[in-house]
Amino acid sequence: MTESRRGRPRTFDRDEALAKAVRLFWDRGYEATSVSDLTEAMNIRPASLYAAFGDKKSLFKEAVVAYQRAAPATFAKIALREERTARGAFARILREAAEAYTDPSHPAGCLIIRSATNVNPRDADIEAFLRDIRNANVAVFTARLDEAVRAGELPDSVDTRALARYFGAALQGLSQQAADGATAADLRPVAELAIGVWPAPPEAP
Amino acid sequence: MTESRRGRPRTFDRDEALAKAVRLFWDRGYEATSVSDLTEAMNIRPASLYAAFGDKKSLFKEAVVAYQRAAPATFAKIALREERTARGAFARILREAAEAYTDPSHPAGCLIIRSATNVNPRDADIEAFLRDIRNANVAVFTARLDEAVRAGELPDSVDTRALARYFGAALQGLSQQAADGATAADLRPVAELAIGVWPAPPEAP
DNA sequence: TCCTTTGTTGAGTGATTGCTCAAAAAATAC
DNA sequence: GTATTTTTTGAGCAATCACTCAACAAAGGA
16 A cells, blocks of 8 residues: 655655644635745745645645544534433533634634635635535534434424524534634633523423 | 815715625625725726725725615614513514525625635734624623613523623524525524523512 | 656746826816 | 816736746656
8 A cells, every 4th residue: 555655755744734734724714825825834835835735725625624634623523423312412512612612722713614704706616615514514413413303302393404503503603703702711601501492302201 | 064076076976886895895705805896896997996985994894884884784783772671682683683694685694794704914904893893792782681680681690791692603603504505494493592592580589 | 877756946927916196087266 | 268176097016816837856666
């Protein structure tokens, strides 16, 4: 699998450079991050960037994938996997979002929520790329809530699509608040309030 | 007051041109709207734009003020003024946001929430300008909730700042969902869920 | 050794950005 | 009429945008 590579070896660590790009895109978004900002932060020349990552759009998409695999963005997936009940999963997601989105060791909020809003029409495909991820996340939420209905955790009468969209909107609101400067202390009670909408369990038969 | 103006009169309607600018900024945001986009939509030449509105930043700020005075953005202020109870006011704000943010006769979501995220560092003052408006809105919400506590509509134990931030975040989530393509039918039940966090009234003495 | 392959370097591409200027045009003041 | 004031026009400014290319450098294969 790891065939010996011919030609001159790369002088920089590709993953390390990609991590720098994630940082910049997370902080400034797609449009406001220029290629020269990127080459400066990654400490490589433009031609090396293009040789290693294709064009700016490809680099951004790869940065999004790297972001999704990194620790601060995986909390939702982990909560859905580990928590036994849907209520437990969504409560944990909101509580951990309040922490993760305000962690001062990295840019505020969620890269996928923040970084490709208001882009130039010529980059509409980038906007669509992130919108599709966001909508896919709402679909995952809906599936988990449907499962909870089947398991008897939620009554049949619950509109799972609406509830899933509500949680998606709550996360987006938390992300925006964090980007506007809210701290973890500010957002913790907001997350608790958001959890409060959870429907009453089915009546015992 | 209307002193006779000397010099060559303007060949375009300033308010009409400003309305076109509002439309464009609302749709694309500050960065992604170029001056040549603006001059084309307003049907004026660059020098006329600069003579009438100053620079791009001044035009944007004026567009934000015009937006805030126009019908689709005033629903919150009107609800706070007209509704007798705080609960009635916030319920109405969320319900009307679901409608206003998805009205197909204008761009989706809220201009003040959408249009200056991820801007270039050199335009950080524009980002701060909108952030201040958003934070001021949360302050207005807090004041209304404090009033409700004093009036006995809400118990003393309620964290009004957290509740105000929650409603701000809910509106931001609705705006983002609308920008991602959600319809009024999609957002109505989300608004109803969001209203559901309203705290129980104080116990009768 | 020489060839092939891959990467780096530094200069530079055309396009677009926000913005400006001199000259002409259209109004009022005298 | 002439002078003054303001706006429009069309051309064009420097800076930045994403991106590319020819020359050179450093590795493996034969």
